[in-house]
Amino acid sequence: MSKKLLNKSKGFTLVELMVVVLILGIILSMVVPKFFRQAQNSISGSQIISDFQYIAQAIGNYASDYKRYPNQLSDLNAGDYKYLPDVSINANQAVIDGITFSYVLSDNDCGSSPSLSISDISSESYNEVKNYIGTAIKWRLNDANRMVKLCL
Secondary structure, three states: OHHHHHHOOOOOOHHHHHHHHHHHHHHHHHHHHHHHHHHOOOOOHHHHHHHHHHHHHHHHHHHHHHOOOOOOHHHHHOOOOOOOOOOEEEOOEEEEOOEEEEEEEEEHHHOOEEEEEEOOOOHHHHHHHHHHHOOOOOEEEEOOOOEEEEEO
């Protein structure tokens, strides 16, 4: 009986170890690209939409107070009250989260209404924004230069 106990091993077989390594490889192949994208500082589509809404709200508040849209984005922080206090603004461009938003007072694509747009964002961010907004009426998309526009 003692011979039977000696022949029975308690370790892992080579096949079992290979299966574990294969499973770990599959898990790493799914996780590593996500960390790589974060390392590239890719901004999420929902954050881009949130930034659009933040600037659009400030423009709407300005329009409500002055009964007209601002001539340029820098007007939002020109007076005593700062509509976008923590945003870097230069003339008609505002930078939030490393993305430059451009403002146009009268945009033909928007029926001569003001617009706010970004372009040349990463393909992944653009596709997230595109999926998020779907067919919303006030949004314009241009796949060629990954441009997203919000008509105000």
